[in-house]
Amino acid sequence: MTLPRSLLRTTFAAALLACSAHAAQADQLDDIRKSGKLRVAVAIGIPLFSFTDAAMEPTGSDVETARELARGLGVKLEVVPVTTAARISTLQARRADMTISVMSITEERAKVVDFSVPYAAITIITAAPRDVKIAGYADLAGKRIGLTRATTNDTLTTKEAKGAEIMRYEDDATLITSAVTGQVNIFSATPSTMDEINRRAPGKNFEIKFSQLDSPLGIALNKGEPRLKEWVDRWVSANLESGKLNQIYRKYHGRDMPNVVVKTAQN
Structure with missing residues (x-):
């Protein structure tokens, strides 16, 4: 038996509504x-x-x-x-x-x-060798500072460190390598990142110059x-x-x- 066209449209619409309702109920x-x-x-x-x-x-x-x-x-x-x-x-x-x-x-x-x-939380700091004098953002003007791209470090340092040359790296591992090999000698990171750099290059004597932020994660x-x-x-x-x-x-x-x-x- 052939169903009337209007009934087919009604049935199809009801099926669409049922599928939509199921999709709305399902979640991640x-x-x-x-x-x-x-x-x-x-x-x-x-x-x-x-x-x-x-x-x-x-x-x-x-x-x-x-x-x-x-x-x-x-x-x-x-x-x-x-x-x-x-x-x-x-x-x-x-x-x-x-x-x-x-x-x-x-x-x-x-x-x-x-x-x-x-x-959890992360503490963001600016670090440099012991003999480099940095007390705040103003002292970064004209200096090169390394950090990891697309992080809070990036946003904060870009906003506050006017006149600094910012070197952006894709991940912390690359930033660490850059500091260890001397490509940068000032960086914005975490105390744990600084500790890892000092472990790999103890002679560089990196230390915290100032804290930038204690940020909830x-x-x-x-x-x-x-x-x-x-x-x-x-x-x-x-x-x-x-x-x-x-x-x-x-x-x-x-x-x-x-x-x-x-x-x-x-x-």
């Missing part, structure tokens, strides 16, 4: 659980936060945080190695479910991704995933309260979590 939290896998974008090569161990396996405080979060979801962790500059684009391209990779929570980034409540998520964000926020808050995230931070960084993390998460 469900998809992750169904897949049995959590894909986390991590920029490997950031001392203490994310690096490779002697067996060439990813480790560090961010990697262990990702591993614990995957365990909380009841799924396996898949680390998606990225460059620092690709942390957001990889997420937006859906090649990762979230990014846990030393991402400071900024207004500019929050326009394109959602952030969890802070799970967030887990980056795609926008439009409220259930996933709510779950991650609850997980972070619970693991801050239990001390688990502080335990991870202390294990790799040798100090307790900065108070700014706990205070911000409680607000």
Whole structure:
């Protein structure tokens, strides 16, 4: 029997509505659980936060945080190695479910991704050899300073260090190599990056000249995933309260979590 054309149109429209309703109900939290896998974008090569161990396996405080979060979801962790500059684009391209990779929570980034409540913090410093006199941004005018591209370091130094020649590197590993080999002798990074440079080139005697920022870090998520964000926020808050995230931070960084993390998460 041939159905009337009007009935076919009505049936087709109803099917479209049903598909749309199903798509609206499905979300990334469900998809992750169904897949049995959590894909986390991590920029490997950031001392203490994310690096490779002697067996060439990813480790560090961010990697262990990702591993614990995957365990909380009841799924396996898949680390998606990225460059620092690709942390957001990889997420937006859906090649990762979230990014846990030393991402400071900024207004500019929050326009394109959602952030969890802070799970850790990073201290940003300007360092140079002991005999170089630098007390603040004004002293960087006319000097060359190295940093990692697309980081809070980059944004902050570009804004404040007027007249400085800024050398941008794709990742911390390249920045470290540049400082060790003498391509730059002033850099904006973290205390852990400075420690790694001093370990590789002890004769250079790098030291902290001034602190730029103590910045809370967030887990980056795609926008439009409220259930996933709510779950991650609850997980972070619970693991801050239990001390688990502080335990991870202390294990790799040798100090307790900065108070700014706990205070911000409680607000």
